[in-house]
Amino acid sequence: MFNISGTQINFLKVRVITFILSAILIFLSIGAFFVNGLNFGIDFKGGTLIEIETSQEIEISGLRDNLNTLELGDVQVQEFGSSKNLLIRVEQQLGGDQVQQDVVQIVKDSLGSYLSSDINFRRTEVVGPKVSGELIQSGAIAIFVAVFAMLVYIWFRFEWQFSLGAVLALVHDVILTIGVFCLTQLEFNLPIIAAILTIVGYSMNDTVVVYDRVRENLRKYRSKEITDLLNLSINDTLSRTIVTSVTTLLALLSLFIFGGEVIKGFTFAMIWGVIVGTYSSIFVAAPLLRYLDVKREWNTTSAVDSTR
Amino acid sequence: MLYFSNLKIFSVLAVIIITLLFAVPNFFGKDQLETFPNFFPKQQVNLGLDLQGGSHLLLEVDTEEIIKERVENLNADVRRVLKKNNLNYSNFKVSNESLKFIVEGFNSEIQKEISELSMSNSQNILAMGDQTNLIITQEENTVQINFTEEFIKQSVSNAVAQSLEIVRRRIDELGTREPSIQRQGSSRIIIQLPGIDDPDRIKSLLGQTAKLTFQLVDTSVNFDPFNPSKAPIGSEILESDADEEFKYIVKKRIMVGGENLVDAQPGFDPQTNEPIVSFRFDRIGATKFGRVTQQNVGKPFAIVLDNKVISAPVIREAILGGSGQISGGFDSEEANDLAILLRAGALPAPLIILEERSVGPDLGADSIEAGQFAAIIGFIAVIIFMIFVYRYFGLLADIALIINLFMVLGVLSLFQATLTLPGIAGIILTIGMAVDANVLIFERVKEEIRNGSNMMNAVENGYKRALSTILDANITTLIAAIILFFMASGPVRGFSITLAIGIFTSVFTAFTFTRLLISFNAKRLKPNFVGLSKNV
Numbered sequence: 070m071f072n073i074s075g076t077q078i079n080f081l082k083v084r085v086i087t088f089i090l091s092a093i094l095i096f097l098s099i100g101a102f103f104v105n106g107l108n109f110g111i112d113f114k115g116g117t118l119i120e121i122e123t124s125q126e127i128e129i130s131g132l133r134d135n136l137n138t139l140e141l142g143d144v145q146v147q148e149f150g151s152s153k154n155l156l157i158r159v160e161q162q163l164g165g166d167q168v169q170q171d172v173v174q175i176v177k178d179s180l181g182s183y184l185s186s187d188i189n190f191r192r193t194e195v196v197g198p199k200v201s202g203e204l205i206q207s208g209a210i211a212i213f214v215a216v217f218a219m220l221v222y223i224w225f226r227f228e229w230q231f232s233l234g235a236v237l238a239l240v241h242d243v244i245l246t247i248g249v250f251c252l253t254q255l256e257f258n259l260p261i262i263a264a265i266l267t268i269v270g271y272s273m274n275d276t277v278v279v280y281d282r283v284r285e286n287l288r289k290y291r292s293k294e295i296t297d298l299l300n301l302s303i304n305d306t307l308s309r310t311i312v313t314s315v316t317t318l319l320a321l322l323s324l325f326i327f328g329g330e331v332i333k334g335f336t337f338a339m340i341w342g343v344i345v346g347t348y349s350s351i352f353v354a355a356p357l358l359r360y361l362d363v364k365r366e367w368n369t370t371s372a373v374d375s376t377r
Numbered sequence: 378m379l380y381f382s383n384l385k386i387f388s389v390l391a392v393i394i395i396t397l398l399f400a401v402p403n404f405f406g407k408d409q410l411e412t413f414p415n416f417f418p419k420q421q422v423n424l425g426l427d428l429q430g431g432s433h434l435l436l437e438v439d440t441e442e443i444i445k446e447r448v449e450n451l452n453a454d455v456r457r458v459l460k461k462n463n464l465n466y467s468n469f470k471v472s473n474e475s476l477k478f479i480v481e482g483f484n485s486e487i488q489k490e491i492s493e494l495s496m497s498n499s500q501n502i503l504a505m506g507d508q509t510n511l512i513i514t515q516e517e518n519t520v521q522i523n524f525t526e527e528f529i530k531q532s533v534s535n536a537v538a539q540s541l542e543i544v545r546r547r548i549d550e551l552g553t554r555e556p557s558i559q560r561q562g563s564s565r566i567i568i569q570l571p572g573i574d575d576p577d578r579i580k581s582l583l584g585q586t587a588k589l590t591f592q593l594v595d596t597s598v599n600f601d602p603f604n605p606s607k608a609p610i611g612s613e614i615l616e617s618d619a620d621e622e623f624k625y626i627v628k629k630r631i632m633v634g635g636e637n638l639v640d641a642q643p644g645f646d647p648q649t650n651e652p653i654v655s656f657r658f659d660r661i662g663a664t665k666f667g668r669v670t671q672q673n674v675g676k677p678f679a680i681v682l683d684n685k686v687i688s689a690p691v692i693r694e695a696i697l698g699g700s701g702q703i704s705g706g707f708d709s710e711e712a713n714d715l716a717i718l719l720r721a722g723a724l725p726a727p728l729i730i731l732e733e734r735s736v737g738p739d740l741g742a743d744s745i746e747a748g749q750f751a752a753i754i755g756f757i758a759v760i761i762f763m764i765f766v767y768r769y770f771g772l773l774a775d776i777a778l779i780i781n782l783f784m785v786l787g788v789l790s791l792f793q794a795t796l797t798l799p800g801i802a803g804i805i806l807t808i809g810m811a812v813d814a815n816v817l818i819f820e821r822v823k824e825e826i827r828n829g830s831n832m833m834n835a836v837e838n839g840y841k842r843a844l845s846t847i848l849d850a851n852i853t854t855l856i857a858a859i860i861l862f863f864m865a866s867g868p869v870r871g872f873s874i875t876l877a878i879g880i881f882t883s884v885f886t887a888f889t890f891t892r893l894l895i896s897f898n899a900k901r902l903k904p905n906f907v908g909l910s911k912n913v
Contacts, residue, residue: 166730167729215857219856267854267861270853273853277853320756320805323754324748324752328805335802336802
């Protein structure tokens with residue numbers, strides 16, 4: 070039988086190791102950000118994306134060479150799910166928004182004359198420089214606003230120490246998620262911003278459950294040593310943390326495997342985020358409280374009390 | 378906590394059943410729904426363009442062009458007034474938004490005259506009660522004239538509203554299925570075209586301002602069409618629509634404009650069988666056209682569309698009937714499109730396409746299929762896992778999960794929210810996260826039992842203690858969903874919607890439905906029902 074209740078694992082004993090691990094991962098992420106950078110999709114970089122399906126298999130390198138003779142700048146061609154599905158990306162053209170529109174027709178004409186098989190145009194996206202600039206800005210703002218909103222919410226519901234610890238864990242998760250996209254060079258587009266925001270919500274959700282128990286135990290065991298108390302709280306909630314992470318991951322894995330190519334990057338980000346978020350609430354957010362001088366005397370009338 | 382009054386039981390079940398009823402239509406075809414009784418909800422989930430296939434276009438009205446035109450009109454007005462009053466001006470400068478010149482003898486009388494003329498030329502733009510649209514400042518002999526900010530704002534706003542109307546007319550003329558055309562922000566227009574995955578024709582229809590004018594050809598100068606000399610004052614050089622190398626010299630004065638057209642239809646010239654567009658003027662247009670043609674028999678006139686000459690026929694006789702035809706070597710689709718453009722009217726300013734996203738019907742259908750399959754597999758995996766961990770309570774959570782899923786669907790149908798591919802991902806994520814509230818409760822119950830409570834008390838306290846944790850935990854995710862809703866548009870927004878709905882339904886079902894189920898069975902419950910071994 071599955072039973073992880075009543076564990077007594079000393080999580081804080083390994084805190085130095087996990088802090089170092091997190092520091093290394095953050096360092097790697099920031100390094101990758103400056104060395105590799107993010108592989109922005111057309112949402113943020115502007116340009117044209119065309120997904121086609123052909124009746125016969127296509128030799129990609131030949132098609133790529135052909136499209137690169139069109140003088141449209143960098144043209145990428147890649148397989149998308151199967152060898153009959155291709156994704157063609159054309160970089161943003163110089164000369165403003167109106168010029169971008171011509172690219173689709175040029176590429177379509179060229180495909181029609183180069184490929185002998187039937188072509189089904191499954192998806193066409195053209196994003197001009199104006200919109201891509203706005204999208205990247207609003208995406209960045211959204212993440213900052215979300216993190217800030219969490220900071221304020223936790224501050225109201227708990228104390229500033231908790232708020233700080235939770236947000237540090239959150240920033241940790243966001244940096245590692247952006248870092249993994251820099252390292253893998255997976256396309257970073259609008260849905261990934263949505264994924265990061267969801268990760269922010271999920272990771273916070275996990276952290277809040279642990280913190281809630283810390284607060285409760287602080288009231289219950291007034292003389293208990295803080296390290297022991299944090300350990301106890303993590304262990305108390307460990308079973309829930311694992312069960313919820315597993316169910317979420319089960320659903321996401323199913324989406325990753327069966328949900329189709331279009332949504333794969335998004336699902337990957339979410340899976341990564343759930344793993345990192347779960348890790349951080351146990352090994353970052355909770356141990357951080359040890360250094361943040363949490364108050365032991367709670368004014369029981371201030372916050373909604375769950376433990377009476 | 379475990380006791381429910383009959384009224385409570387009734388209301389909980391009523392809410393659930395009503396929401397579920399709204400989910401039902403999604404499992405039937407449109408034809409089958411017709412046969413349902415009238416009181417039954419028939420709304421299905423609104424599929425986003427990424428799922429049903431279609432095209433999304435984001436356009437921007439070129440507002441600079443509008444302001445430029447206003448300043449040009451002002452320029453002409455001011456010069457006319459100055460000339461009329463025999464004032465000599467110098468250093469006349471036209472900038473983006475103002476005029477500046479040096480003049481002697483500029484006084485308040487002339488200032489008033491300029492204001493009045495400019496006002497009378499922009500009647501339809503200013504709001505009632507506005508005294509002036511100009512700010513005129515004078516420093517010794519230097520005069521500067523600006524439009525008021527309000528006037529510029531209003532001009533742009535009017536132009537955008539007008540563009541919206543004309544875009545709508547042009548698209549309606551094409552017979553598109555349920556297009557959605559909306560204004561966004563101050564100068565943008567969003568067009569959603571379900572079922573259209575290749576919007577080339579619409580893009581080309583929207584890419585033209587379609588300003589049609591009839592102007593006389595200037596025959597007073599010797600003119601080589603391939604190597605034009607400078608046009609005399611009052612005339613301009615325009616290129617041919619068919620061949621940009623071929624130029625015409627036409628008088629700037631407009632005989633009749635497209636605004637005087639009442640109808641335009643594509644057709645064929647009975648003699649040459651060439652596609653043509655025949656048109657009809659309104660009364661004012663017919664009179665003007667009749668008069669000019671009468672006076673200029675034997676001379677050519679130019680039909681000009683967006684500053685390009687379509688054709689320049691010679692006037693054989695006065696055209697008094699108020700109708701005519703345009704031939705310019707088009708094919709029949711071009712003739713058809715031109716007729717649409719002329720009927721719909723000219724745009725006040727060019728439209729710029731900022732963004733296009735088109736999805737073919739195949740990809741949409743594939744996405745739905747893949748999403749459904751992923752949802753079912755994820756669902757089964759979670760259900761099995763929950764029973765494995767929590768036994769009987771797991772089963773209750775699973776029943777709640779099923780109810781939950783249908784409720785999400787029901788709420789989506791009820792509010793006619795749009796389901797997109799990321800929205801499906803949101804539902805699948807909800808499958809994983811919806812059990813969380815129940816997990817938190819069950820873990821509490823287990824804990825209570827370990828601490829020596831009997832089953833009834835354990836369940837009771839479990840619910841009580843888990844409440845604030847559940848709220849805190851879900852509010853954080855809800856905050857993220859709300860921020861996403863306001864920041865995103867299109868498919869990604871659909872994700873935030875399903876995520877938010879999922880949070881509400883899962884918290885609701887955990888606190889009402891599962892609790893109800895548990896309360897029905899409370900007396901028979903044993904510790905191992907929570908997944909605890911008996912001897913703990």
